[in-house]
Amino acid sequence: MKILGENIALGESKTILFNIAKLYTATNVEIPIIIERAQKPGPTIxxxxGIHGDEINGVEIVRQLIAKKINKPKKGTVICIPILNVFGFLSMSRQFPDGHDLNRVFPGTKKGSLASRVAHHFTTEILPHADYCLDFHTGGASRFNAAQIRVTPNDYVALKYAKVFNAPFIVMSKTLEKSYRQTCLKMGTPSLLFEGGKSLSCDRDIIEYGVHGVMRFLDHFAMLQHKFKIPTQEHNPVVIEKSTWIRAHKSGLLHTKANCNKFVQKGDILASITDPYGEMKVRVKAPNDGYIINVNQSPIVHQGDAIFHISTLVS
Incomplete structure (x- = not known):
């Protein structure tokens, strides 16, 4: 295997520095790529x-995989990139310094913006080596996502592997234009997008779901070392085929009563919105039976803000 000009032989461990540009202070910004290869050939995962620099849960999930040596496979190769957007991570920002969202510029261009150049080099130099991709994200802003795998509708290969990963929810979701997941789909590389928790926060349960899911995924391909006990889930994942956002009808202080993962019935009170003066109180009710898979944890909302994501059709 040859990545960024470096040869990595079977049985070898190597960290390669992916360096595209410097900060304006002339300081190097290097993206470490941690590669573990077994003596025995097999798939490359x-x-x-950290595609979004403020999404810490995913960074911690990949860090634990490395620290616990889960990434050292019994066969095949595991490539870990804990922070793809180091620029955003330094400033705890979702975007690159050029204002672009890395997950909206794939596959990138050689002479485009900084984010586009990073996407291009990643897509041409690293992604072609992968047989399967696992990408970790969180909810944006103050919106907390239940642990879930996003799968493109009718992508039955990804659905099969999502069930192997076994997060609590599998959410059918169209690929976003110029996203990493769309690029994987076009290249014919099966990919799973994990969502869990919210930005600028670490959640122990979400991180555990992510680490355990990777262990189950590696075990499916006989890549997990024997010393690790395979985590089991009490229930099979709930497949959410359709869902909708519940939005605030008024601006004000948000008081949520329903938590992520909860199954609610039509008419259940999910939250209330009040003004600061004690004169207005509006109740937010469930429009249908369903699972709550995202909750806005901001204390203040504006009219039209998304406050809950609820399933409308499950299987």
Missing amino acids: LITA
Whole structure:
């Protein structure tokens, strides 16, 4: 295997520095790529996090995989990139310094913006080596996601592997234009996008779901070392085929009563919105039976803000 000009032989461990540009202070910004190859050939699993620099849960999931040596496979190769957007991570920002969202510029261009150049080099130099991709994200802003795998509708290969990963929810979701997941789909590389928790936060349960899911995924391909006990889930994942957002009808202080993962019935009170003066109180009710898979944890909302994501059709 040859990545960024470096040869990595079977049985070898190597960290390669992916360096595209410097900060304006002339300081190098290097993206470490941790590669573990077994003596025995097998699949190559690419595990990434930190495409958005403020999404810490994914970074911690990949860090634990490395620290616990889960990434050392019994066969095949595991490539870990804990922080793909180091620029954003330094400033705890979702975007690159050029204002672009890395997950909206794939596959990138050689002479485009900084984010586009990073996407291009990643797509041409690293992604072609992968047989399967696992990418870790969180909810944006103050919106907390239940642990879930996003799968493109009718992508039955990804659905099969999502069930192997076994997060609590599998959410059918169209690929976003110029996203990493769309690029994987076009290249014919099966990919799973994990969502869990919210930005600028670490959640122990979400991180555990992510680490355990990777262990189950590696075990499916006989890549997990024997010393690790395979985590089991009490229930099979709930497949959410359709879902909708519940939005605030008024601006004000948000008081949520329903938590992520909870199954609610039509008419259940999910939250209330009040003004600061004690004169207005509006109740937010469930429009249908369903699972709550995202909760806005901001104390203040504006009219039209998304406050809950609820399933409308499950299987």
